[in-house]
Amino acid sequence: xxxxxxxxxxxxxxxxxxxxxxxxxxxxxxxxxxxxxxxxxxxxxxxxxxxxxxxxxxxxxxxxxxxxxxxxxxxxxxxxxxxxxxxxxxxxxxxxxxxxxxxxxxxxxxxxxxxxxxxxx
Amino acid sequence: xxxxxxxxxxxxxxxxxxxxxxxxxxxxxxxxxxxxxxxxxxxxxxxxxxxxxxxxxxxxxxxxxxxxxxxxxxxxxxxxxxxxxxxxxxxxxxxxxxxxxxxxxxxxxx
Numbered sequence: 001x002x003x004x005x006x007x008x009x010x011x012x013x014x015x016x017x018x019x020x021x022x023x024x025x026x027x028x029x030x031x032x033x034x035x036x037x038x039x040x041x042x043x044x045x046x047x048x049x050x051x052x053x054x055x056x057x058x059x060x061x062x063x064x065x066x067x068x069x070x071x072x073x074x075x076x077x078x079x080x081x082x083x084x085x086x087x088x089x090x091x092x093x094x095x096x097x098x099x100x101x102x103x104x105x106x107x108x109x110x111x112x113x114x115x116x117x118x119x120x121x
Numbered sequence: 122x123x124x125x126x127x128x129x130x131x132x133x134x135x136x137x138x139x140x141x142x143x144x145x146x147x148x149x150x151x152x153x154x155x156x157x158x159x160x161x162x163x164x165x166x167x168x169x170x171x172x173x174x175x176x177x178x179x180x181x182x183x184x185x186x187x188x189x190x191x192x193x194x195x196x197x198x199x200x201x202x203x204x205x206x207x208x209x210x211x212x213x214x215x216x217x218x219x220x221x222x223x224x225x226x227x228x229x230x231x
Contacts (some may be wrong), residue, residue, distance in 0.1 A: 044225035046211050057192030062122045105214045107157040107172035
């Protein structure tokens with residue numbers, strides 16, 4: 001059974017940093033691209049970032065480019081999102097999602113339950 | 122990276138069919154057959170319903186179908202059921218390893 005478990009969320013002040021993690025199991029992690037998708041309270045889904053199976057292809061939404069860094073450790077079956085210079089508008093539930101493809105171009109066939117990030121002073 | 126355009130809400134009676142549109146540009150929807158649709162019930166994670174414009178994952182009802190014409194993709198749900206009431210989001214590949222979602226459509230089953 002595929003499982004994606006996010007962690008690392010919490011309350012953080014504007015301008016500070018936070019690192020999210022996603023532990024994956026139930027599939028061959030290094031065969032697939034992975035993504036972070038967020039959802040602000042009461043709002044729609046927003047794609048944040050995606051990374052290919054070998055970290056060779058990475059993409060970011062314009063809203064986070066230059067502030068967020070996605071990475072993965074295939075030996076640990078883990079996906080990460082380093083979030084710097086956080087803003088109030090980054091407040092959201094952050095989902096980890098598995099791609100159906102090895103490159104970050106496909107579809108999200110499995111999702112975690114999300115970890116909540118709240119940016120507030 | 123502008124969000125794809127979806128109607129804010131649609132509604133239909135049980136047994137009827139509804140269609141949700143998703144309009145993008147020639148840089149995303151119009152350039153790639155990589156449009157997907159997600160269903161999200163309140164408080165739950167999204168669920169993949171359609172991928173690569175018109176393919177259904179295993180376990181998804183054949184009442185759900187997808188299509189695309191030019192820069193607009195569509196999701197059609199036939200034989201509406203109460204359990205279909207949810208938010209629906211389209212998503213497209215937008216080049217350079219980026220993706221873009223639509224704003225979401227709230228489906229109400231009357």
